[in-house]
Amino acid sequence: METSATCSLCGPIPDYATEYYNLDDSERKLWRQALLLKSHKLHHDDYFVECPECGALFLLENDIASTGSGDYDGLVLTRLRAEDAAVLREILHRAGRAIEDPAGLAGRLLRLPDDVCNVVLIDLWSRDRELARRLLPALAEHYVARGCGWLWGFLMGFTNTPEDATLLLGELDRHAATPGLDHLRALARATVCSICRSIATHATSYPYAPTKFRLDALPRDLATLRRFGASSRTDVWECPECDSLFYWRSEDGLEGNLSRISEPTDKVRACLQSAIDGKAIDSLFRRGGEWERMAFALGMRSGADLVRPLVPRMVGRLASEPERWLHDALCELARDPATAAAVLASIAKLKRTNPLVDSLAARARAN
Ligand SMILES: [Zn+2]
Ligand SMILES: [Zn+2]
Secondary structure, eight states: OOOOOTTTTTTTTSSSSEETTSSOOOGGGHHHHHSSSSEOOOSTTTTEEOOOOTTOEEEEEEOOOSSSSTTTTTEEEEOOOHHHHHOOOHHHOTTTTOOSOOOOOHHHHHHHHHHHHHHHHHHHHHHOHHHHHHHHHHHHHHHHHHHOHHHHHHHHHHGHHHHHHHHHHHHTTSSSOOOEEEEEEEHHHHHTTTTTOOOOSSSSSSTTTOOOEGGGOOOOGGGSSOOOOSSEEEEEEEEETOOEEEEESSSSSSSEEEEEEOTHHHHHHHHSSSSOOOOHHHHHHOOOHHHHHHHHHHHHHHHHHHHGHHHHHHHHHHHHHHHHHHHHHHHHHHHHHHHHHHHHHHHHHSSSHHHHHHHHHHHHHHH
């Protein structure tokens, strides 16, 4: 428990210390020391705390233990190096002062430790949006040159309002396409889109979260998009202006979830072409999860021949994850006697079975 400070107020606080929350109040020495400092609340539960005597800054983080019991949750207090604290004070104490040299400030920010820089930038969205906008060109430049996950998160903050998204698009236009930038561009284009931005598919701040709808009460503007008409249980729409894709999935064909598709849009698009081939379906199916279902539905639009090669894998999936749609899809394919034989051959190779597999076997044998 060492300290590098000589300050009368924060000197006794170690440069790095942890403390469990479930101690008695009398034992929570670190917590009481932190209370003497001025706090700058950040997003979630992280704070910067600042010494009112000497200006030293500490990052105070909640460390939530993976046990989930709460017994091992605690706080982590880290004293920032003097040069890092100086950069942070420029931001925390800006108070509307003009930003003379945003590129210089961005450079100093990026030299902060990654975790500190990350919370500072995310925090800027609520604390100082004007500063976030001024830093955009330099930070976008840095992201393009280096790539870096948390910086991508900062840039994504610009896709939340049409004004900021327009700003971001102007910035992205100066750079060549890369997958990371393409994803940002797609998000920003959807935010400013005159056709589909009104289709709110998200109750949360995450734009790709699915939202519940009834099939007969989908958002009205969806009707202005191109619908691919796979089925009442699985369907896709594409916006002619921003290329956004919307995905509908339903268990009963009456109620379901509508969401924007973030990834893998290229694989989905390949399955929407009129010249769809088995390779495109196979590639989307391999993404697993709900994409298997979409690959099947989009493939079936061109007929069973395209999706028949998926039978062995679909049977395997039905055995490991018994889902109703897989059972129904395989039953549909098994109406063709040759496919029924292929279904039974795949079932014969299974190490274990379940009621849905048994039901499929009975249907296939009857054909
Ligand atoms: Zn101090
Ligand atoms: Zn659109």
